[in-house]
Amino acid sequence: MSITGTPASYLGALTRVAMHESGGNPRAINLWDSNAKAGHPSKGLMQTIDSTFNAYKLPGLGDIWNPVANAVAAIRYMNARYGSISNVPGVRSAKYVGYKNGGRKRGNDPVLVGENGPELADLPDGTQIHNTNKTQELLKQQKGNISINFSPVINIKIDGGTGTTESNIDRAVRAALERAFKDFIPIINSGVAY
Structure with a gap:
């Protein structure tokens, strides 16, 4: 999660995805679904197919069977495809029980x-x-006496080369802030936060 800059608040959601996809087994392979029938079985902890893994892996994390590499590629894919882990269909529709009743x-x-x-x-x-x-x-x-803090942590990895211009870095930071704020907006729009 820290490699992708994913907040700790997503730990439960990502655990739920991993357990649903592979039962927590980093060596899991799906040999029966439509991807497998097309010759592209889902593999690893988060069950990525080779093409998706290769598109979203990071340098030095190229082993689809490595649970960290598999999770990093899957997290990057989820963020690219759905805009946020919280928008992934299996996460969004999940019913969490926990302390919901206090x-x-x-x-x-x-x-x-x-x-x-x-x-x-x-x-x-x-x-x-x-x-x-x-x-x-x-x-x-407590109207008027509540303080809400928005303090996202953004990790930037600069590898050098042509993509590290000031404007590219600025765009990356702005995009990360927008994603963090998108997750924060439901809290302040709840009708009880002032």
């Missing part, structure tokens, strides 16, 4: 929260997690 966190391990996609929360034992209705009620009571 509850009290037990233990010190991070938990996944969020009804419109996974959000990793590293909270102390006993922390109260409120459901959507209670959260909206609390936010409305």
